[in-house]
Amino acid sequence: MKIELNRIDNDFHFELKNERGHISYIDSKAAVGGHDLAPSxxxxxxxxxxxxxxxxxxxxxxxxxxxxxxxxxxxxxxxxxxxxxxxxxxxxxxxxxxxxxxxxxxxxxxxxxxxxxxxxxxxxxxxxxxxxxxxxxxxxx
Missing domain, CATH: 3.30.300.20 (K homology (KH) domain)
Structure with a gap:
């Protein structure tokens, strides 16, 4: 099982992709420097x-x-x-x-x-x- 992560912005918004090509996103709350654009x-x-x-x-x-x-x-x-x-x-x-x-x-x-x-x-x-x-x-x- 393998996941690849790519940074989207200059903060903590990331795109994640699994081996089958499914894409998800991760971010952090604004209180810790993120933009709250995706789940943590x-x-x-x-x-x-x-x-x-x-x-x-x-x-x-x-x-x-x-x-x-x-x-x-x-x-x-x-x-x-x-x-x-x-x-x-x-x-x-x-x-x-x-x-x-x-x-x-x-x-x-x-x-x-x-x-x-x-x-x-x-x-x-x-x-x-x-x-x-x-x-x-x-x-x-």
Whole structure:
């Protein structure tokens, strides 16, 4: 897996390209010298948690013939200052599912994702606690 980064401006706006040609952008907030034209690197980390776990959860539920009519995820990262860095201490994930879904299957799919399959979560596991909850048809499981 390889990513190439090219600087776009004289500050912190960058274009990133993967081996398959997909392009994304990164910037920083104006408060730290950027122009806030794209998500920050740390926001992309949270997006990675959301995306990776979602692929797992939906894949597991599809194999179990669960009918998902709507799917959303909310991710909140809580950071802690350690020397000069501010890594994530806790990442809180809420998975919202709607459809003809057995709540216990949704809960188990999330558990498998966060505790076994999601490579992003497993990468962060040594330094951040990932907490998750599942809501099916507006009811917490």
């Amino acid at each position: 690197p740390m926001e992309y980390v949270l997006m990675g948690v959301a995306g990776c776990s979602s692929i797992d959860i939906i894949s597991i539920l599809k194999k179990q013939r669960q009918e998902i009519t709507d799917y959303k995820v909310s991710v909140n990262g809580i950071r802690e200052k350690i020397e000069d860095a501010t890594p994530f201490k806790t990442i809180e994930v809420t998975v919202f599912l709607e459809g003809d879904i057995q709540p216990e299957k949704a809960k188990r799919a999330a558990q498998l994702s966060f505790e076994k399959y999601c490579s992003v979560s497993k990468t962060l596991e040594p330094t951040a606690t990932i907490e998750y909850k599942v809501v099916v048809n507006n009811k917490k499981v």
